Amino acid sequence: MRFVLYLALFYLFLPFNRYIDLIAIVIFFIFWHENNWIGLLYALFVGFLIDLYNPSRLGLNILIFLVLGQVIIYVRDFIVQNLPTTIALFSAFFLSRVIVISLLSVTNFHIWSIVITFLAFIPIYLGLHKIVYRQWMKT
């Protein structure tokens, strides 16, 4: 059921992704909590979805999500999951994504979009956690 929820959220957030990168928060949540195969599948699907929305850089988001997703999946075995580590890892994930996209597609930073995404991360992450795992945070 939660996989359908992820899909619904992707489709819901896609039109607003230019202004606030909510998809990055959801895909991070998947990488952080789901198993390798699910993470890989969603990275392919969501990356392709975003790229279809802007075909001029087709393949870029797939590549970023695949690589960064595999990095998160790899490092999560060595990190204790709590709020500070989650925020730190998301920050690294999101900033890497923004920097790589800006470098490869030669676009400018949208500083307000980045700030709003950071501000929205904790409530959305905790909300998703509450919906999927019936608790605000894994302890």
Add this chain to the structure above:
Amino acid sequence: MSKRQLFIFSISLVLPITLLALKPEGKLKVANIFAPVLLYPVKTITGYLQFLDITNQRIEDLERKIEILKLKNTKLGENLQLQRDDLEVTSFQLVKSQIIGRDPSNINGFLAINKGSRHGLNVDQAVICSDGLVGRIKYTGDNESLVETVENNAFSVSALDARTNVHGMVKRFKKLQFEYIRINDEIFINDTVVTSGMSDIFPSGIVIGYVRDIEMKSDLFFKCIYLEPAARVNRLYYVYVITNNPDDRKMNQP
């Protein structure tokens, strides 16, 4: 990471790298194939949102138009009320009459018309046409009447200048003259002279003629103003007799 995972990850990397390597035309072709299917829900949602936005804009436009129309309607209502008041002032009862004869010795001075006392016509009722004042009824029979026109010598009517409201008397003596106008009254060429409503015969506001010439006489007080009659009596075929005087009715009201 196991070897199997690493292998699948490596295979997965082929897809984005291939897509990135495509030319813009190739990317568009791929997008055109998959976008209609995969982005269908997004298009539906955004389409619905755009529809709502457009509908909202239309509603705002229509509300703005309604407000403008309300304002216009109010103004038109006020104008209509004014016009109704005007109509009430000028609500003449008219009897249409055909000219059936002219006096051979004074061809434009007197007209015979085909309506008489049986049709409600009486002596001293005003006669008009679409251009203005024609004259007044001098004699009535049962089925015919005689009209003294503005072209008859000694015809006179109380009048005023429509622009300045200067009162005077229009009289016919060889030419139609606007008399008793003081030398310092501002009357100009092409001014319209209308009946003043001071007499019992002619209601106010009927056009008598237009100022065509102004002469300074040797008289110290008055100047001589010549008018061109508004009604061209020699071209008339029908005239209208005013059988009521709305000014009288207004004056009789409490």
